[in-house]
Amino acid sequence: MTNTIADIAQAKAILVMGSNTTEAHPIVALSIKQAVSENGAKLIVIDPRRIRLVDYAHLWLSQKAGTDVAVLNGLMNVILTEGLEDKQFIAGRTEGFGELKNVLAKYTPEYVEEISGIPADLLREAARIFARSERGSLIYAMGITQHTTGTDNVLSIANLAMMTGNIGKPGTGVNPLRGQNNVQGACDMGALPGCVSGYQNVCDQRTITKCKDLWGAKLPEKPGLSVVEMFEAALRGEVKAMHIMGENPMLSDPDLGHVEKALRKLDFLVVQDIFLTETAEFADVVLPGVTFAERDGTFTNTERRVQRVRKAIEPVGDSRPDWGIICELSRRIGYKMDYSSVGEITDEIASFTPTYAGITFERVSREGVQWPCPNPDHPGTPILHAEKFTRGLGKFHPVEHKPPAEEPDEEYPLILTTGRYLFQYHTGTMSRHSRGLEEMCHEARVEINPADADKLKVKEGDWVKLITRRGKIKVKACVTERAPKGTVFMPFHFKESPANVLTNPALDPVSKIPELKVCAVRVEKAGSRQ
Amino acid sequence: MAQVNVTIDGRQIKTESEKTVLEVAKENGIYIPTLCHDPRLKPYGACRLCLVEVEGAKEPLLACATQVADGMVIATDTVTLHEIRKTIVELLLSNHPLDCLVCESTGQCELQDIAYNLGIEEIRFEGERHTYTIEDFNPLIERDPNKCILCGRCVRICQEVQQDFVYDFAERGFETIVTTPYDRSLIKTLCEFCGQCISTCPTGALTERLSRFKGRVWETKKTKTICPYCGCGCQIELYSKNSEVVRVGTEVKSGVNSGNLCVKGRFGYDFINHPDRLTAPLVRKGRKLKKASWEEALDLVALKLSEIKKKHGADSIAFLSSAKCTNEENYLMQKFARAVIGTNNIDHCARL
Ligand code: SF4
Ligand code: SF4
DSSP: OOSOTGGGGGOSEEEEESOOHHHHSHHHHHHHHHHHHHHOOEEEEEOSSOOGGGGGOSEEEOOOTTOHHHHHHHHHHHHHHTTOSOHHHHHHHEEOHHHHHHHHTTOOHHHHHHHHOOOHHHHHHHHHHHHHSSSEEEEEOHHHHSSTTHHHHHHHHHHHHHHTTOSSSTTOEEEEOOSSTTHHHHHHTTOSSSEEGGGEETTSHHHHHHIIIIIOOOOOSSOOOOHHHHHHHHHTTOOOEEEEESOOHHHHSSOHHHHHHHHHHOSEEEEEESSOOTTGGGOSEEEEOOOGGGOOEEEEOTTSEEEEEOOOSOOSTTOOOHHHHHHHHHHHHTOOOOOSSHHHHHHHHHHHOGGGTTOOHHHHHHSOEESOOOSTTOOOOSSTTSSSBTTBSEEOOOOOOOOOSSOOOSSSOEEEEEEOOTTOOTTSTTGGGSHHHHHHOOSOEEEEOHHHHHHTTOOTTOEEEEEOSSOEEEEEEEEOTTSOTTEEEEESOOTTSOGGGTSEEEEOTTTOOEETTOEEEEEEEOSSOO | OOEEEEEETTEEEEEETTSBHHHHHHHTTOOOOOSSOOTTSOOOOOSOTTEEEETTOSSOEETTTOBOOTTOEEESOOHHHHHHHHHHHHHHHTTSOOOTTTOTTTTSOHHHHHHHHTTOOOOOOOOOOOOOOOOOOOSSEEEOGGGOOOOOHHHHIIIIISOOOOOEEESOGGGOEEEOGGGOOGGGTTOOOOOHHHHHOSSSSEEESTTTTSOOGGGSEEEEEEOSSSTTOOEEEEEEETTEEEEEEOOTTOTTTTTOOOHHHHHTTTTTTOTTSOOSOEEEETTEEEEOOHHHHHHHHHHHHHHHHHHHOGGGEEEEOOTTSOHHHHHHHHHIIIIIIOOOOEEOGGGO
16 A cells, blocks of 8 residues: 555545455455545445445446456546646656546547446546545555456556545555455565565566675576466476465465366475465475464565564464474575574564665564665655655556456356455465354355346355356355346355356466456356255 | 643643543543543443543533643542442442353453442442343354443444444333344344454443353453454454463554454454364375474475475476465565575465
8 A cells, every 4th residue: 555544534535446345354444434424535436246335435336347447547538528637746746648648538438338337427426526535545456456457457546546646645545455464565575476575676686686695695587487377387397396385276376177287286295384275185295384373573564564473372283483494494405594583584684675674673563664664763654655756757557448358258148256255264274264254154155136147047045056168166146236237256265166266367467467356157057066 | 732731630731632531531540430431432421430520610520521621620539429430330230230250251341340449349229120131143242231331332333433333222211222223133234243342342241252261351361463364454462371362352542453353353263273273294195194293394395395406497396475474484485485495486375
């Protein structure tokens, strides 16, 4: 997020797109609700489904899944036509507006209606509300990024924020909500194929020198493989061994049939986890790690706040903290990793990573600090891009609408989109082993609009088959207006009906994110579970 | 905010004009009893326990709803106030089950603490008592209206903070009760099971089912840490007893969550001590995974990775790090991949 969770409450308009906030980020949802009820903010929700947040919204725009760029371009088209853009901000802090204007010209509300299904007047109204408000916050999550056009979607959101001058002040900003508690930290720490910690590019000579000086190691020259690419390489026989720490690709990744084949093909698989997950079942060696309650360290939340994690109990049984396991392995392979405590690693991160340079273990134990924090006296940075952008001027990146990789056709006439439930979390490794959560919600349902259900003669609670080009699963139906006509929704938490058997592994060319939010599906009535 | 000077119980205090008497007292370590107050909520003035005497005012004023003004002279603990408070609390207790022996709230019950602080040894009033039987079949929230003192905190937190409007007052007079629409089970309402209502309830009227009989609050150790679920990064407190996490709480007004939590953060903790946790390394022998020692397992991994690297090159090995692990662990994992093995094949499921 460019801004903080707390400052959402100061926004006068909030545009939420591709985030089922009340279920996936409930505490952020509290800030949104507070902005609406206490401070009179106007809330605009853009989501194909009638999610719970719509109950608090002034406007709900239900777009066809996979048409976000068109919708955003449409909003900007209206703003421009009606002269509502922030001319001062555009002139003083940005470049490339002319190119953007050219692209926007054809995205009239009427044209966008044809693509997205959002009535032209509704789009106009949303654009006016957002552009006329003194402070507007843009909030999004995986509903924006998990598309083959994910990067384009994000760029369009940034275009809208800059065009309306909603950058660098409280109650504004481009605010992606990270799905997992330390996704932000894992990225910051360089668990990425192209950069080491602090987004220092592996191809940059300075990074290479730093690794040589501080690690005493030669940094491999070319960027590595991303998750989905790793499994493809394994299938081709190029990747022979994998070491997976605390992840469960056998439920979380697209096209599970494919993932399973890849895992089986490996010569050697090590999995470090807290339970024998679907992925660990395939391992040659399973190393028992610990939960958050049994370890010390730091997590970085979605607003870039580095916070202290404290050990409450000793590791259960003979399990060990993951950092200790890595150190042991490293020593055995002949590279000494000698840390007497977690804090020493935190301090090494500070010395290696410019954005974390002021974040020592001692400091973070006292207070959470938001990076960038370049030195120990720096207060941290709650709001990014306040005076200028990292690159100086903010650049507009005009983008055209592109359809999703797979669109409904005669054989697969509906759209399938996936997401989360309030009571479950990701692949369920934690939540499904929590008695209370599991009792609240222990099975998936596919949400289907009454009109579609009628056509298929499917009633509430009936078993149905979902079939895509990748595979098929059975699941019970939930007939509800929450799902728009032509689109079905299901969560991916449950191994009994793994939605990712169905999803499309087509990738965004830049971010390498698979298109989990749209694929074409056929629904058939099934007799029973078997 | 203007600077003002006030006197509380003879102490001169400098403070800001927008604060309430209660806030200023609390900041300065002066105890004023309250039952209906929660800093997350707007002042309500229902319990009337926070009455204080202010020089020049005809009647005692509510500390929670009165803002300080320059020169104010306040007394928080006079004989009159003590008598008023005692009467209020005795009236509450005259219609209270007093099964503190087994009540889940004992030790963290505000009613219990206030009765003790006021030195209530007998209850001078005898009257009608409630005998509600409410069964709410849900796995998380135990409701016992017999212990409800009608402070309205659950009603208000669900309205003001959570904005789900699940509870409200029904009936009148002695029959007044806090309940759900048509007395339905919470499962049949819009309840999100955030448990905010439990977190604010001053008595044992709303308690957690999962932690029932798992430990008294004074037997547990509190550890401040961060929720393991979504990216909000809420601050939580783990209550543990004998190496088992038995409850999750928060410090009111602290962390990015200001003391609020959602259902996963509050109730999704018992995976920690789940019997199916992996407690020893496993090594595949034939078709089965068998228990092994750490030495054996680590040696095997080191050997295999080295062999494969030698035979097929470092880029034939790939690593997945974790959004569940700490920054330190992620940092080490990428260092391991890059500096020790020699490949940039490292990623995690940020994209999934
Ligand atoms: S659990 Fe949350 S939503 Fe449900 S009644 Fe309590 S405060 Fe309201
Ligand atoms: S308590 Fe809920 S909102 Fe807060 S971090 Fe945990 S899962 Fe997210």
